[in-house]
């Protein structure tokens with residue numbers, strides 16, 4: 298499973314966290330692969346498709362977040378070109394590493 302979140306209302310708190318309030322932003326998230334299929338490049342492939350879709354949909358930035366201990370999640374984001382921005386505690390209290398990529 299891989300999801301691309303596009304609702305600007307839903308992303309408004311995250312956009313603030315990234316300093317991207319004035320831009321059209323989408324988010325990579327909701328990644329889940331059955332344990333026996335992990336490490337075969339499935340998420341990397343799905344996120345590559347999502348990036349192409351985000352470009353077609355004319356978004357300015359694509360963002361994502363990963364738990365600091367979730368190495369495979371961070372690796373997939375880095376493999377498709379997202380850059381680490383900072384580590385932060387979100388409004389909901391969860392610690393997350395923030396990643397983003399400018400699309401145009």
Ligand SMILES: CC(C)(COP(=O)(O)OP(=O)(O)OC[C@H]1O[C@@H](n2cnc3c(N)ncnc32)[C@H](O)[C@@H]1OP(=O)(O)O)[C@@H](O)C(=O)NCCC(=O)NCCS
Pocket residue numbers: 326327328329330331334335336337338339340341342367368369370372373
């Ligand atoms: C995160 C998740 C979606 C990744 O899916 P995946 O299809 O296995 O990812 P990929 O195979 O595309 O890439 C994983 C990369 O992490 C690497 N990796 C995994 N565990 C690692 C570790 N402990 N140390 C270093 N690298 C690690 C893999 O080697 C691979 O990199 P490579 O292709 O360069 O070798 C999957 O692990 C998962 O479902 N986890 C549980 C749910 C979750 O945490 N979701 C993310 C939060 S929304």
